[in-house]
Amino acid sequence: xxxxxxxxxxxxxxxxxxxxxxxxxxxxxxxxxxxxxxxxxxxxxxxxxxxxxxxxxxxxxxxxxxxxxxxxxxxxxxxxxxxxxxxxxxxxxxxxxxxxxxxxxxxxxxxxxxxxxxxxxxxxxxxxxxxxxxxxxxxxxxxxxxxxxxxxxxxxxxxxxxxxxxxxxxxxxxxxxxxxxxxxxxxxxxxxxxxxxxxxxxxxxxxxxxxxxxxxxxxxxxxxxxxxxxxxxxxxxxxxxxxxxxxxxxxxxxxxxxxxxxxxxxxxxxxxxxxxxxxxxxxxxxxxxxxxxxxxxxxxxxxxxxxxxxxxxxxxxxxxxxxxxxxxxxxxxxxxxxxxxxxxxxxxxxxxxxxxxxxxxxxxxxxxxx
Numbered sequence: 001x002x003x004x005x006x007x008x009x010x011x012x013x014x015x016x017x018x019x020x021x022x023x024x025x026x027x028x029x030x031x032x033x034x035x036x037x038x039x040x041x042x043x044x045x046x047x048x049x050x051x052x053x054x055x056x057x058x059x060x061x062x063x064x065x066x067x068x069x070x071x072x073x074x075x076x077x078x079x080x081x082x083x084x085x086x087x088x089x090x091x092x093x094x095x096x097x098x099x100x101x102x103x104x105x106x107x108x109x110x111x112x113x114x115x116x117x118x119x120x121x122x123x124x125x126x127x128x129x130x131x132x133x134x135x136x137x138x139x140x141x142x143x144x145x146x147x148x149x150x151x152x153x154x155x156x157x158x159x160x161x162x163x164x165x166x167x168x169x170x171x172x173x174x175x176x177x178x179x180x181x182x183x184x185x186x187x188x189x190x191x192x193x194x195x196x197x198x199x200x201x202x203x204x205x206x207x208x209x210x211x212x213x214x215x216x217x218x219x220x221x222x223x224x225x226x227x228x229x230x231x232x233x234x235x236x237x238x239x240x241x242x243x244x245x246x247x248x249x250x251x252x253x254x255x256x257x258x259x260x261x262x263x264x265x266x267x268x269x270x271x272x273x274x275x276x277x278x279x280x281x282x283x284x285x286x287x288x289x290x291x292x293x294x295x296x297x298x299x300x301x302x303x304x305x306x307x308x309x310x311x312x313x314x315x316x317x318x319x320x321x322x323x324x325x326x327x328x329x330x331x332x333x334x335x336x337x338x339x340x341x342x343x344x345x346x347x348x349x350x351x352x353x354x355x356x357x358x359x360x361x362x363x364x365x366x367x368x369x370x
Contacts (some may be wrong), residue, residue: 001361002032004081004108006091008059010040014287015087015115018161018353020200022085023051025354034079036072036091049353054079059092066097072099076108079200083361085111089118092126093333109364114140120147123243131364132359134159136285137306157360161285162353167266168294170344174267186257193224193336196272196297198265198288199279201232201240201258206278211243215250216329221336229268231261237320270295274335280323286310294345300331314345 005019014077019035020042025034027050034052037043038059039229046053054075058068074093076084084099086092092112099107113134118124127133128144128151134140135158136265146154174182183190195214199205207228214226233242240258247256262268265288269275276293277283289299289307293314301307303321317340320327334340 001026001365002033002034002081003083003085003086003361004036004072004076004079006036006058006089006095007087008090010035010046010053013014014161014285015044015113015354016040018115020046021162021350021354022357023264024049025358028116029358031288031358033330034053034081038178038269045241054340058094061241063092065094067083067093069097069101073101077102077106080106081108082365083111084108085361086127086236086365087113087115088129089124089127091122092129096129098124111360111364113142113282117143117282118282121223125150125167129241131155132157132360133344134360136161137309139282139305139309139319140284143201146222157162157356159353159356160348162350163287163289163290163294163350164350165294165345166217167194168269168291170265170294170296170342172295174264174271178267180290181273184261188195188254188257189225191221191223191260193221193309194272194274195224195226195291195332196229196268196275197278198229198269198275199225200261201228201243204279204281205230206276206280206344207243208246209278209280209328211246211252212325212329213255217336218252218255224336227268229262229265230326256346264294266291269297271296273339274332275299277307279305279307281305283307290314290345290348292341296344298335298340299340302329308349313340313347 007015007019010016015232023033036054036056038057039055043053047169058066086095110128111132112127114127115136125148128148133156135156141156141158144151195209210226217224221315247253269292277289284306286307288311292299300318301311304322320331
């Protein structure tokens, strides 16, 4: 097979990671993997792993992107992929118009992946106009069925995102050197019960909920300490200052540490006693919650979206009614009083995700010859 994946850029994020993972799986099985994007820091890794990267400015949500229709059509005709797999809305629209200019019998098969709960409109509908539409969780399947009735239910295929259990092994412990460096950088974390909230600094991730929770717990449990693992974009600097002011007003400066953007997320998840998932909007999947459970750290999260699907199957005692602050307090208190263990994770593996995606490619190709 020759598969061409399209996405805006290759810098960081779940869509980008998924693209690289499928590209690697294609190459490992002897297929040809092409990726079209505007480039980014993950291109070197992509090419080192055997894929071909084709640079095209398909990343801008502006009318100027329409100039890329003809160059994209030329790339498709030049490389003649069997399958074109679109992973984002601008690339999906450009592919839609590009394919119109190719004779029907010469067009590749079209597959899309719905990675997010996009705003519901004509612009987003393009993600549901493909031969097969991959949804990254049951929550996304429901979103498509509820909002895009023009997409036949039989064309929606749920393929969960996956993680490599070898990268997040059960019982993993950070190295002595990492611990030493961390205590040197953040001495306030030593001998504490650590509650971790991973995720970038945005209003969506539930930082205010964390601050309120620590304020309630601190009087009873002086040993607790919250760690926020994630950086603030330049545009979010004012929000970060707002959070810091709130922490000062509640006299919690000694109880909450922001460690910024980190590349050692596995270490922080394993180092923590509990990981929280408090997003105030449903997440399509919830990879960080899965990574935490994979290393054996309990996760407590709201009952919504992909995180709820993961918790209900792997750690149901961590699942609490959405936005119920009392249930959150009680769940954390239980974990403080009685340490909980997490069973080894056997679902949601990267191997399953790759296997199911490549299987889908094969099915679509075989349907052509059936």
